[in-house]
Structures are given as C-alpha cells and as structure tokens.
Amino acid sequence: MKLLEERIQKDGKIIGEDIVKVDMFLNHQIDVALLDEMGKEFKRLFSDKEITKILTIEVSGISIACAAAREFGVPVVFAKKTEAANLSHEVYTSEVFSFTKKKTYTVRVAKEYLHASDKVLIIDDFLASGKAILGLADIVKQAGATVEGVGIVIEKGFQQGKKLLREQGFDVKSLAIIDAIEAGKIYYGENV
C-alpha cells in the first residue's frame, strides 16, 4: 500500500536495523483518514472471503480492526491481555510469548463473542515472530470457528512470522512489508 509506505518513510522512527515506530500516525497519535484507507485496503485484499467477525488484540490493533470492520459490516472483538490467572470458565485463553517484552502473557476472549459459525479475519498492527497471531488463531480454533485470513498493517519480512503462519495454512496479507532496514532506509517487499 503505497500511501502507507510513504507515511512510514516520512513519519516512522527507525531504531537500529529492526525497529520502526509508528507512534506518529498509528500507535499513539492516530491519523483517522489513513485508518479509513487501510480499512478499505483490507476489504480489497480479502474481498473473496466471507467474514463475520474481525478479531484483534488490545491495544494497537483496535483502531485498525474498527476501520476494517466498517468496510466488512461486521463487529470487532478484541482479545484482552492479562497477567492475572484469575480467569473464569467463560473465556478462551491462549499463552503468547512477547519477544519485545521478554515475557509470556495470556490473551483472552469471552466465549459469548466467538461462535463456531464465525468466519474470522484476524487483524494486527505488526507481524514479526507471529506469536500473537498464533495465540489469536488458537482462540478461534477453541471456539470451533475458522480463520479466513490474517491482515497485518506492517510486516517485518525479515522475521519468521509470515513463514510460520503460512506453514500452518493461514492466508496472510500485509499493507506494508519491510524487507530490510539499512542505514536508516527502509526497503519494501510485496505480498506474494
């Protein structure tokens, strides 16, 4: 998505060779007009799929999921992150290891918001190791529902996430794929 690549180049903050922060328009300040364009692009990328629900994870996935959900005309469900073990039997849970934070957290979704008949599009802001997406996909599986696709805003193409997800049969598409960061410049790839 050219508009997003240009925006990352303009306003993203590159840290070293593997971190790009997009606090300027997505993860702290949010450009709602750009969100709308991203929502439309997700609809275009997954236009062949029948979707009944968008699943994402707090915090940064929520605004993007809402923009996509508007285009698909379906509700959003956002998984909650918690370190508390005090969970009821009425929730699906999965464990996710965060490389960034070097710890494992639990993601949870109340059972009443995911049904076996749901056809789910999982949306998230970043794809790196793929662990968070696998946690969400595990919850979808527990509900007996199906993952129809995985839509990512920014994929770190130099990490293993997409490969891992595709090996498990998921249809993964990203709005911007960062193949490499070298000397402060970002090199983009394509969805293939």
Place this chain on the structure above:
Amino acid sequence: MKLLEERIQKDGKIIGEDIVKVDMFLNHQIDVALLDEMGKEFKRLFSDKEITKILTIEVSGISIACAAAREFGVPVVFAKKTEAANLSHEVYTSEVFSFTKKKTYTVRVAKEYLHASDKVLIIDDFLASGKAILGLADIVKQAGATVEGVGIVIEKGFQQGKKLLREQGFDVKSLAIIDAIEAGKIYYGENV
C-alpha cells in the same frame, strides 16, 4: 442518545446498583455502526467548538475517539497507562487513582503530539469519579493547550464526576446518563 440507552438496556450487564458492563457492544466486542452514530452525536453536541485534536486514554476510549475524530476531521491521541516509572523527559505525565482497581497509575502523552495551539476534545467511555478525565486535562494544561470539551459515552450520574469537572469549568456532555440503577432497571437523565 436514545439508540445508546436502548442498547444499554438490551445488552448491558447490570451488576448490583452501580455497575453496568457494556462488553457486548463497546468494551470487548465493538459494534462499529453504533460507534459511527456515537461519533456523529459527539460532533453534534460540540458543533459550536473548534477542535484540533481528540484526546482519550487506552484501552476502551480508542475506538470511540476514532469515531469522533472522523467527524471532526482531526487526529486522535491516546494517553498510555503505565506503572513503569522509567519515563523520558519527552512525555507529559499525570497520576490517576482508579477506584475500580484501587490503585494509582500514571498516564502519559508524548510531548510531540500535543501543542500549545491545540484545542482538545477529551473523549472517554465512562465517567464516574472523574479522576481519569482530570488526569487527561492536567496533561492538556501542561502542554499549554486548552480543553474545549469533555465527551462521555456513559455517565454515572449518581457519582460525583460531572459535578467535579464542571466546578473546574469543563464543558461535559454525555451520550447516556445513568441516574440510578434499581432492581435491574436503569433510569436515565438528560444533559443539563
């Protein structure tokens, strides 16, 4: 806002005499069509104000703030909650005591996303004690910006939040005002 009152009555979960959970359409699952209507209503309620930025707080305020921001044509900034004391000099911070969680947390906004020229509409999902809103207003003040209004989805009219905020001169308007909860029934009030 009749549509919202009806939705709370239909899908809200009443717990005792002072808690209403709206996980079905706002705080876990999100009804995006309802969000859009709420965004339009905030625009109508504050149509006399010139707004340059919507400020909210993670997590539940984000989707609502985005819906409002679309109507006003301005960016959202969401304050982050953190318990970490390891903050840089480049952020505004304020302390907020949560009655629900019985602890104090720090809210923070990067200085680069709030400017002295900003005319801010603060948006949040619930208004009870008003402490979270005061924390956000404190951050706006630190930036030298002005709070043009405070828009709330659900106000607990039987708590002191609105009174406290109005005493400090804030223009507070809510989409639904719960005056009382008795025997499982919600009684609504009006913006006055």
